[in-house]
Structure formats: structure tokens, C-alpha cells
Amino acid sequence: MTQVFENNDLQPVGYGRMLRKEDARLLRGRGRFVDDVQLPGMLHLAILRSPFAHATIVSIDTSAAEASPGVRAVVTGETLKGLGLAWMPTLSNDVQAVLATDKVRFQGQEVAFVVAEDRYQARDALELIDVEYDVLEPVVDVRKALSPDAPVIRTDLEGKTDNHVFDWETGDEEETNRVFAAADVIVKEDIVYPRVHPAPMETCGSVADFDPVEGRLRLWSTTQAPHAHRTLYAIVAGIPEHKIQVIAPDIGGGFGNKVPIYPGYVHSIVGSIVTGRPVKWMEDRSENLISTGFARDYIMRAEIAATSEGKILAIRTNVLADHGAFNGTAAPVKYPAGFFGVFTGSYDLQAAHCKMTAVYTNKAPGGVAYACSFRITEAVYLVERIVDALAYELRMDPAELRLKNFIRPEQFPYTTKTGWVYDSGDYEPTMRLAMEMAGYDELRKEQAEKRARGELMGIGIAFFTEAVGAGPRKNMDILGLGMADGCELRVHPTGKAVVRLSVKTQGQGHETTFAQIVAEELGIPPADIDVLHGDTDNTPFGLGTYGSRSTPVSGAAAALVARKVRDKAKLIASAMLEVSVADLDWVKGSFQVKGDPGRSVTIQEIAFRAHGAGDLPDGVEGGLEAQICYNPSNLTYPHGAYICVVDIDPGTAEVKVRRFIAVDDCGTRINPMIIEGQVHGGLTDGVGMALMEMISFDEDGNCLGASLMDYLIPTALEVPDWETGFTVTPSPHHPIGAKGIGESATVGSPPAIVNAVVDALKPFGIRHADMPLTPSRVWDAMRGRATPPI
Amino acid sequence: MQVPAPFEYERATSVDQAIGLLERLGSSARLVAGGHSLLPMMKLRLANFEYLIDINDLHAELGYIRLSDDEVRIGAMTRHRELLESDVLASVLPIFSDAERVIADPIVRNRGTLGGSLCQADPSEDLSAVCTTLDASCVIRGPGGAERVVTMEEFHVGPYETAVADNEILTEIRIPRKSFRTGSAYAKVERRAGDWAVVSAGAAVWLDEGRIVDARVGLAAVGPNTTGIPEISAALRGHEPGESLYELAGAIAARSCDPVTDTRGSADYKRHLADELTRRTLRKAVERARS
Numbered sequence A: 001m002t003q004v005f006e007n008n009d010l011q012p013v014g015y016g017r018m019l020r021k022e023d024a025r026l027l028r029g030r031g032r033f034v035d036d037v038q039l040p041g042m043l044h045l046a047i048l049r050s051p052f053a054h055a056t057i058v059s060i061d062t063s064a065a066e067a068s069p070g071v072r073a074v075v076t077g078e079t080l081k082g083l084g085l086a087w088m089p090t091l092s093n094d095v096q097a098v099l100a101t102d103k104v105r106f107q108g109q110e111v112a113f114v115v116a117e118d119r120y121q122a123r124d125a126l127e128l129i130d131v132e133y134d135v136l137e138p139v140v141d142v143r144k145a146l147s148p149d150a151p152v153i154r155t156d157l158e159g160k161t162d163n164h165v166f167d168w169e170t171g172d173e174e175e176t177n178r179v180f181a182a183a184d185v186i187v188k189e190d191i192v193y194p195r196v197h198p199a200p201m202e203t204c205g206s207v208a209d210f211d212p213v214e215g216r217l218r219l220w221s222t223t224q225a226p227h228a229h230r231t232l233y234a235i236v237a238g239i240p241e242h243k244i245q246v247i248a249p250d251i252g253g254g255f256g257n258k259v260p261i262y263p264g265y266v267h268s269i270v271g272s273i274v275t276g277r278p279v280k281w282m283e284d285r286s287e288n289l290i291s292t293g294f295a296r297d298y299i300m301r302a303e304i305a306a307t308s309e310g311k312i313l314a315i316r317t318n319v320l321a322d323h324g325a326f327n328g329t330a331a332p333v334k335y336p337a338g339f340f341g342v343f344t345g346s347y348d349l350q351a352a353h354c355k356m357t358a359v360y361t362n363k364a365p366g367g368v369a370y371a372c373s374f375r376i377t378e379a380v381y382l383v384e385r386i387v388d389a390l391a392y393e394l395r396m397d398p399a400e401l402r403l404k405n406f407i408r409p410e411q412f413p414y415t416t417k418t419g420w421v422y423d424s425g426d427y428e429p430t431m432r433l434a435m436e437m438a439g440y441d442e443l444r445k446e447q448a449e450k451r452a453r454g455e456l457m458g459i460g461i462a463f464f465t466e467a468v469g470a471g472p473r474k475n476m477d478i479l480g481l482g483m484a485d486g487c488e489l490r491v492h493p494t495g496k497a498v499v500r501l502s503v504k505t506q507g508q509g510h511e512t513t514f515a516q517i518v519a520e521e522l523g524i525p526p527a528d529i530d531v532l533h534g535d536t537d538n539t540p541f542g543l544g545t546y547g548s549r550s551t552p553v554s555g556a557a558a559a560l561v562a563r564k565v566r567d568k569a570k571l572i573a574s575a576m577l578e579v580s581v582a583d584l585d586w587v588k589g590s591f592q593v594k595g596d597p598g599r600s601v602t603i604q605e606i607a608f609r610a611h612g613a614g615d616l617p618d619g620v621e622g623g624l625e626a627q628i629c630y631n632p633s634n635l636t637y638p639h640g641a642y643i644c645v646v647d648i649d650p651g652t653a654e655v656k657v658r659r660f661i662a663v664d665d666c667g668t669r670i671n672p673m674i675i676e677g678q679v680h681g682g683l684t685d686g687v688g689m690a691l692m693e694m695i696s697f698d699e700d701g702n703c704l705g706a707s708l709m710d711y712l713i714p715t716a717l718e719v720p721d722w723e724t725g726f727t728v729t730p731s732p733h734h735p736i737g738a739k740g741i742g743e744s745a746t747v748g749s750p751p752a753i754v755n756a757v758v759d760a761l762k763p764f765g766i767r768h769a770d771m772p773l774t775p776s777r778v779w780d781a782m783r784g785r786a787t788p789p790i
Numbered sequence B: 001m002q003v004p005a006p007f008e009y010e011r012a013t014s015v016d017q018a019i020g021l022l023e024r025l026g027s028s029a030r031l032v033a034g035g036h037s038l039l040p041m042m043k044l045r046l047a048n049f050e051y052l053i054d055i056n057d058l059h060a061e062l063g064y065i066r067l068s069d070d071e072v073r074i075g076a077m078t079r080h081r082e083l084l085e086s087d088v089l090a091s092v093l094p095i096f097s098d099a100e101r102v103i104a105d106p107i108v109r110n111r112g113t114l115g116g117s118l119c120q121a122d123p124s125e126d127l128s129a130v131c132t133t134l135d136a137s138c139v140i141r142g143p144g145g146a147e148r149v150v151t152m153e154e155f156h157v158g159p160y161e162t163a164v165a166d167n168e169i170l171t172e173i174r175i176p177r178k179s180f181r182t183g184s185a186y187a188k189v190e191r192r193a194g195d196w197a198v199v200s201a202g203a204a205v206w207l208d209e210g211r212i213v214d215a216r217v218g219l220a221a222v223g224p225n226t227t228g229i230p231e232i233s234a235a236l237r238g239h240e241p242g243e244s245l246y247e248l249a250g251a252i253a254a255r256s257c258d259p260v261t262d263t264r265g266s267a268d269y270k271r272h273l274a275d276e277l278t279r280r281t282l283r284k285a286v287e288r289a290r291s
């Protein structure tokens, strides 16, 4: 690891390296997760899931299950239909079955649920439910989803005669074709980003407690967006919003998995209403892997046009997107393909164009952001892969090709050919630093020597620009809810403070980072600032944590609310010091009289005065608190340069990631240790996707990755010691200049690793090979038989 | 949390008492040793048994590694970790520590046993390949203390099927020692640490005056293969070891195995690995025999 933590005890009053406030609790087993919630009289819920990918439900007999010991309720789609609850909206304005009524559309779909006295009884009773299915032909191969003879999956949608979800387009097709026609070199590659799973350590679950007397629902659930969920429950279940309290306690990882509302959450609510008792649903590992929001699943044709000197002119792409059985993608409404439009990458192009078609298949719904900043993972992979393919064709060094084409610092704010306004960036120093840390020239020398000896060593580069912090409410909303974030700050009389956030950590360290943001603005030590989040009853409205949006949106809100408090403190200080406001200087933590530093009051003294005896200046109310709702004017655009070194065993085709250098620029750095932690996690994730992860299906639509023995995620043994570095290009529009970091490494690492593997295979004449690069697939590539994984 | 169907549970106090319980309960009962194969199947409800007889308290009786001049005896309850950490095994049969280093993870190795591994009879089980390579025999005890000894070939009746009857227990593995210079080695290709083998191979050689007196190769994950590959043994006997011989052995391994294409890899690739790993382990085994 790159950093020594000797400064951790310094407890900076503001930005800097410090241990996470939440870790004492989490590391000592004192965290409180949904499955830790125990309520008097609580019942347990288990879900019966479809064994088939596509089948008509002929009949369901629940009588034996109802008679099973401990069972309090058995609910089927028919029951829900009677309540008008059989279907619910998805985050993409589609509908999804809460329990199947007509037919099942993916293996693992919810068919019925049992509520019983304990978990074992609930599970045992599932075996007694007798469902008769009429098996239908499934649509598994996404490429055949639109063929005329493909069975129609969404027969529930009025007049639907095919499996088409949407078409989407961005950029200028004509102009792009014109540039392509005049270009010296065109390189084309078919690139697959396979379906992968977020696989958080904690699976999804909820505890619903409906009070029939008050008509009040309390719901503990694994949610990354408690406020948005509350509003949706109000709409779906018809419970007035002020009677719903959603509580996201400690969350054991999200990665986008916990953005949507899953049928299971609704089941627990229905279960509690039906039985009059609290009901817990906690899905098991297999349920999590087969039924909850997957990520990616894009089949992309990429084309790049350039001059023979290596000036990149244009990129165009055609994408086929597999959205599963219901379109449950979490993305702002006007962005059905998320932010895929940033596929133009970090390069100054003349034209760009993308055409996308999304289809239904008999697979689990989702496509939800999985640490992917709304499809930027796919976009960055596409551009960084095709740029490498261009370097291959031009026989140019991939670092040199990138350096030659970067958007230059003076071009910012830079509007891309697909309409994205990059706020700031200075790419070359970031790239140069990564190359210097890697010892790039020496690595190339070493590689040449090894190649001469028949050894396989590869060096892969990826340079990414992210677009995070959704987003400006004028064009970004989810189901009509604008993506602005509230924040409240109260300073207590003794100068301790509590800041209430609308976003919710799933492990990102909000309780520390947000305390540090407020500390930096007010000079109150982070230890004296409590961060409250996750409970809709005591936090302001906002859209939650995903897409690396917490710091860009809520981080700005926290800084601004603290400044609002500081402005008020200044008025009180001027009264306390009996000078005019204009004569005060803010020196972190206190106001001083200009030219007379001996006369000052601390923020703590001001807080006491704000709540204390004696008059306050005219027009100043008592108390020291403020509230704000922050609407970002733009996204923030972090960037980074990643270099990966791999060795491949020529006999077994096993890939070993030997080194990985990650230089990130996320603007202002609040807690470098937390940033590095986010980067380490994302890089590890990237190793997983590049080398082993993929949810595969057999021809009947059976999911082949239903356990962690079958769906592999990387361990410490597959990753090197990460070498991290940074540059700082602040965001010009963010109050503290910060950009998001949560997903940078997940976005940037897969192309770096794949580029390294493909580079290692250069002696075999390989220009592209798809993920996951398992030994078997690498071996195929070495034999000139690289095939897409689907 | 995945939860199994209801079952009764009893802890055995001696081998014969456990056999008595098995005799009484028949096929509705199962022994549980380390539980790392049985319990996952029960949690997924791929296997449901009415009774579990826990034999972990028999570790004192069945957990041992004993070396004599003509054989090594290993008790069925010897845990992966004990095999990994045994100095005796490392010196006479280094194939065990080679294999144990790449079996599962420390959590599984702390509990999983040699007996459980062989009785699970999974075609990918590494210790089955090791025992096959070493031409081990298996001691099975039944009611009334009756003991029978079977070869690995007889022991593994088919995938997930063994010669152990419902009222019997595997108690011991016996590995013959020959009075020649000997070396052994194991190699495995996996997609990720702790994963089951894509393919693995074990090799053992016995040398006399620089020539191969006997050699055996055992493979895992390329079809039921508990016989070793006799053709390799025959091809190597009497020859001086060297690259061309390993190449020959690798080629025989590749054509003698029966892999299938699955998420771990294509059949072609697995065949290639059978070749590659056979060569690598033979080379290493010879190196060790010579040193």
C-alpha cells in the first residue's frame, strides 16, 4: 500500500487523513443492519421463486402450505391482484410484477410468499406450495430477442407484439458518417460488457411494521435511497407519505444493488398488513444473485476514425442492451441509457454518434447502476478499448496516442459532441504522473526483452473521464423526483453539531466525510459533529447515494448549509465583539476583529450566545441552525489515468495482475484515506469483472451463477498492492471544488486490465478479447479463437 | 441465510457407536465430518437427510498421520489443515502440501477432512487425485468391527458414489512406500484462489539408478478418473526421465481424459491443461526425487 497512516491521530479540523468515525462501531460488531432488527412478535417471510425462465402459471395450490406448522399467511399474485398490488412501477417507468399472476418471466421471479413464526417454518412451507406451470420457450439470446418469431415476453403490456424496450440515439449521425468517410484509418471492434452482479456482502431485506391503529408504516430496509423509496411506497401502497417512515440502518454494501424497490420489500409490507405483526424478509445469497438488479449486459459495436498520424476524429457505436424481463434500470428519466453519452471519453473529437436498442429477455430485471455512474462503466470501456485497438493498427504506443488526443486544459469547460459539458480537467499531468509512477519506459523495455524470450507480459492503459453527481433538476429526475439534495445543520449550545443528510452510506464513509466538510467550514472538530442519515423521519428529502453523487450533490449541500450557519454566526459575533460585520475576519473556528487578532470569539462561544441569555442583533433569531436544498448546476467530471501490468503463463493462460497504478483526480480531496479506500475497492472490483465475473445462462434461461461458488468475485490473492496517486483539478461549480470518487476505479480499471491482457497477447496477433478473461478464454484467444462470452 | 430442511442430529462417541447408528437409521442418515461439502448441499436443499451423525468427536481416534517403513497411514478425520502443516508428509509426500495449498481456503481447510473429501467423490476433488496418484487404498469399517480394504478404483464407484455402504465408515487411507528414490508433486489451474479446479494433476515417480521404476499420474476435474493413467505408467517405466518423456506422458494424459465444457473452461482447454500439468508435475516430481 502506498500510504502510511501515522497522521491518523491528528484528527484534522477539516480535510485530511483521519480514521473513519463509523469504523469503531462496524469493526467491533456493533453495527446494526436490517437483519439485526428484532421486534416483539416479528414474523418471517420467505419467497417462492420460479424455477423456469418463461412459463404460464396454470394454477397454484397453497392449502398444504397454509396448514404447515407456524404459517400465518400465504400470499399469491391472485391475492395481490385483489388488493391492486400485483404490479408496481420500476425506476424506468415500466412495471414489474410484485408476484407473478399471468406468467413468470425469469428464473427466480417471485411467485408466492409465506409468512411464518420463524424462518425455517417459512422456508419449509415453500416446498408445500404446488404450482403448475406451462413452460414456454424463453428468450435467452439477446441477439434473437427482436427476431419476428421470438416469443413475446411482455404480454402484460397492452398491444405489445415484440420484445423491444426503447431506441435511443445521441450525437450527429450525418456529420459522424461524413468524418468517417474522409478518415485515413477506421478500426471496428465488437465489444461485449457481460452481465455482472453487484454482489454486496449484505443481501437485500426489510422489516415492515404496520400499525393498523395509527395507519403508520415503519420499514427498515436495505436501501440506498430511503426518501425516494418512501415516496414510491406512498404511490404504490396508497399509504399517505407522512405515515411512512423508511429507515436504512447500517448497510453492508450497495453498489447499486439497493437502489430499486424489490418485490420482497413490498411483500414484507403486505405481510405486515395482512398479519398485523412485524414481518422480516431477508433474502439468501442465491436469491440475491439470481433475482436482484444486475449490471451492464451491453453488446457494443465500436468504430473509431483517425488520421494516419493518430489524430482521433470520430467515434460511433451501435449498442444492443439486454434489460431483462422488466425495464428496471435506475437512471434519470430522460436518460434511458444512463450517461452512456460520455463514450467520447477524454478526447477532442470532431464527431460522435451512438444508436442503441434495448430489449426484453427472460432474465432478471435491472441494468441498474452497479458502481457504474449510470452506464459510464460501459462507455469508458468502449472508448478505452477501441482507442487501444486503434493504437494497435497504427503501431503507435497507446500512451502516446492518448496524450496526442486529450482535450486540452484551455478547452474547459468542454462541450462534447454528444452534448456533455465537462466542467474542468487537466489530463496530461495526470497521465504523466501515472507513467512516471509506473516507470513506463522501463516497463516497455522489460516487455520487449520478455517477448524475445517467449514470455507474455502486458501493459494496459486506461484514461477515463467520469460524469457524476446527478444532477441538475432541470433535466434530471427519477420518476418525477428531481435530483436535488436537502441538508440540515444544527449547532448545539455547547458548540457540538448534528448534520442531517438525505444521502445514505453503504460503506463509503459518509459519517466521516460529511463531518469533515462541515468541520472545514465551521472549525468544529469532526469528532464533535454527528452525521445523521438513513431515517426519513429525521433527515431532509433527497435522492440517495449512488452514481458517485453524494459528495458532488450532498457534499455541496453540507458545505453550503455550514456557510449559512457561519453567516449567521458572523452577525452574532459582530454583536458580541461590538464591531461591524465588515470588520470581522473568519479564521477557521473563530471570528476575529480585523487588525486586532486578540479580540475574537470562537464558533462554540457564538453557539452558546445564539442559544443563551441576552439580546441578539436586530432581525437575528435565536439558535444556530440552517437548512438548504442544493440543486447542482452541472455534473462533476473526475478523471484518472490507470496503468496495469500483467503476466500470463504461456502454458496455462492464467493471468496475474502484477502491478496496478491508479492516479485519480477527483478535485478537492476531503479525506485521502477514504478516497484511497474507495479506489482500492473499485480496482478490486475491476479485477473481478475483467478476469472472472459474469452471470451466465444456459439455453433454457437457467441462471448459472446462483452461488458464490459459481459466480466468482475476486479475493485479496488476485490483486496486487495498489499504487495510488493523485492530481487535483477542482470543479469550478462545486462549492468546495470536490468531484465524486466512488465509482472512478470501477469505471477505469476493467479497460486497463483488458488492455494489458490484450497487449500481452500481441505476439499472437490479438487486437481484442472480451471479458471475463478466464484462463480458458485467454487460451482460446492465444489460439486465435477469441469468442464473445455471449 | 440459507436454511436446510429439518433433521435430527447426534454426536457419535466412537466409531462403532456411529456404525451402530448408521445400521439402525439406514439411508435416511448421513455422517457429517467437516461438513464443507454436505452442509452447503443441505442448505441449498439439494440433499435432505433426516439424521446427521456428527463424527467430529472421533478426531482423536481417526485424526492421525502415521509413517512406517512400508506405508503411510492417514486417519479419515485428518483435516486439510493437518495435511497441509504435517512435516512428515512434506518430507515423504510433498504432493499433499502442494495440493493443500490450493484447496479451498483456510476456513474450509480448518474443518474439511480427508475422509469427507474422498467420500464426497466429486470428480474435481483434489485429494482424490492425490490418493489416486499415490495408489492409496481405503480402509472401510462396518458392523461388528468388520474391516475391508479397497483400492481407489474400487472405492470410487462413480461421480458422488463410493463403495462405502450405508452402514459403513471410511476410517483410514493407506499409501504404500517403495524403497526407491521418490518424488511427487501437484499442480492446479483455478479461475480464482479457493475455486474448484479447472483441471489439476498429481504425479509421483520412483527412481532407481536414474531410471523410472514406476510413475503415476492422477487428474481431477476431467471426468471420473480414479485409476490413474496406466498407459502413462507403462510408457515411463524403465526410461530415464526427461522432457521428451514428459511430453509423451502429457500427450497420453490429454487423450486419456474426458473433460466437458462448462463455466470453468472448454473441453479443449481442459485437455490441454491435462497435458501441460502432467508435464509440469512429472518434471517437479523427478526434480524432487533427485534432490
Ligand SMILES: Cc1cc2nc3c(=O)[nH]c(=O)nc-3n(C[C@H](O)[C@H](O)[C@H](O)COP(=O)(O)OP(=O)(O)OC[C@H]3O[C@@H](n4cnc5c(N)ncnc54)[C@H](O)[C@@H]3O)c2cc1C
Binding pocket: B030, B031, B032, B033, B034, B035, B036, B037, B038, B039, B040, B076, B077, B102, B103, B104, B105, B108, B111, B112, B113, B114, B115, B116, B117, B119, B120, B124, B125, B126, B127, B164, B168, B169, B170, B171, B194, B195, B196, B197
Ligand atoms: C468454499 C469451498 C471451496 C472448496 N474448494 C475445494 C477445492 O478447491 N478442492 C477440493 O478438493 N475441495 C474443495 N472443497 C471441498 C472440501 O475440501 C470438502 O468439503 C471437504 O474436503 C469434504 O470434507 P468434509 O470433512 O467437509 O466432508 P463432509 O461435508 O462432512 O462430508 C462429505 C460426504 O462424505 C461423507 N463422509 C464424511 N466422512 C466420512 C467417513 N469417514 N466415512 C464415510 N462417509 C463420510 C458424508 O456423509 C458426506 O456425504 C471446497 C469446499 C468449499 C465449501
